[in-house]
Amino acid sequence: MAITASSMIRVLLIEDNPGDSRLMELLLSEVGGFDMTFADCLASGLARLAANGPDAVLLDLSLPDAHGTEGIDAIRKAAPDVPLIVVTGLQDEDMALKAVQHGCQDYLIKGQGDGHSIRRTILYGIERMAMDQERRASAERLKQVLRQTVRTVSLALEMRDPYTTGHQRRVSQLAGSIGRRLGLADDMVEGLETGGLIHDIGKIHIPAEFLSRPGKLSAEAFQVIKTHPRMGWEIIRNIDFPWPVAQMVRQHHECMDGSGYPDGLKGDQIILEARIIAVADVFEAIVSHRPYRPALGLAAAMEEIERHSGTRYDPKVVAACLDLVREKDGAMPFDEDPTDIMRLSS
Ligand SMILES: [Fe+2]
Structure with a gap:
């Protein structure tokens, strides 16, 4: 007043x-x-x-x-x-x-x-x-602009690589749900969702034909694709996000036992957000339809993360993800069904 x-x-x-x-x-x-x-x-x-x-x-x-x-x-x-x-x-x-x-x-x-x-x-x-x-209204407006910008950047990447339409959005959603399940604070969950939304931003640097090529990748193509976490980090590292988004992007293919890339980090050297995105990422990829293979289903995704729990993935993150999925009782843990071929092709 x-x-x-x-x-x-x-x-x-x-x-x-x-x-x-x-x-x-x-x-x-x-x-x-x-x-x-x-x-x-x-x-x-x-x-x-x-x-x-x-x-x-x-x-x-x-x-x-x-x-x-x-x-x-x-x-x-x-x-x-x-x-x-x-x-x-x-x-x-x-x-x-x-x-x-x-x-x-x-x-x-x-x-x-x-x-x-x-x-x-x-x-x-x-x-x-x-x-x-x-002051609060202006901080909220800025946050809103940040959210819209991140969503737009995420969409830009997916327009270039239509075979992964919605992938980052669903990874973001699942990562957020896992974070909440682990009892993380709201602000940390928001950071996690932001990181999930652009975790593959470095793929903008990968030739489109490598991304959308059906079938098994050649060793050379795989080497190129493996550069995307570092490239993503390069792209966003100067943005002063209120969360460690650049590290989430750089570390999302690291493994608990040090066998991941690009830095071969181990265990706690990988930030928790990146460990969560790693699980959400592989889970989403397995349950999604791809032009060169059908969706492999929830059971296959659950088996994959469970099999690599402790070696590739953080066991507590795996446990939280499995709990979430079991609770859904057969439904996908995302708003959009990644196996909906009609929608994905539209
Ligand atoms: Fe990735």
Whole structure:
């Protein structure tokens, strides 16, 4: 909300002490410009918050039904964007800091300051919340542009290599599901999905006829194709992603026993995200239809990752992937069925 000097500011005061409430009302009525409503406990405060949608909330930290940061948490949950100023009788800097960490914009100490300084604190709290919202919206817009860019780059590669249409998208999805299954934080899962979406970006460097050639690859062709993790890393290593996407791309063909490429890394030397993408990658490839062979089915994919668990693949990643697939009870662990030949050829 844009506040101007002449705006009437609707304030909800949640305070159980009638004397403190009256004093606050008096101080603010002296400076004018406030339309106040009152609640004497958190529960009625939350009800008024929902009914009135005030411009700011003043919250006492010691209420009959909420103590300390409980009230802040409840209000933040009910109204994440309402400017919130804590009013406390405790001259406790630690509590004030904690209150800010829990999402209030400022705090007032009872008995300190006059109506003008309280007004300033309320206005500042409203402005600060508006700036926070703008900052969050702009960060979200940037993230959205990043997602769209990554999706577009992913599509560009798949347009060049139509036989793998949707491959990176499905690897991204399966990798994300495995990550969640392993209990990774949301942000790490988002990084994993981003890495999955462009893990084969280095194939843009491989001649198209090598990529789409049916049948078994010659040793020479295989040597060329094996350059794609390093080429992918070269392409994206200067992008300052908030996740280690370049390493995911470079390491997605490394194996736990050191037999992979390009660097022959072993075990923990391979980042967890790359170990997850490796499993999702082979799984998706096996269950997908290819022009030179039919889809090999879920059982074959499960057998493959299980057989190489501990040698090629991280056993805990394999176990998580197998759990996921079993839970699906015969259905593909992707939104799109990679064996849908009609759709793939359209
Ligand atoms: Fe690859």
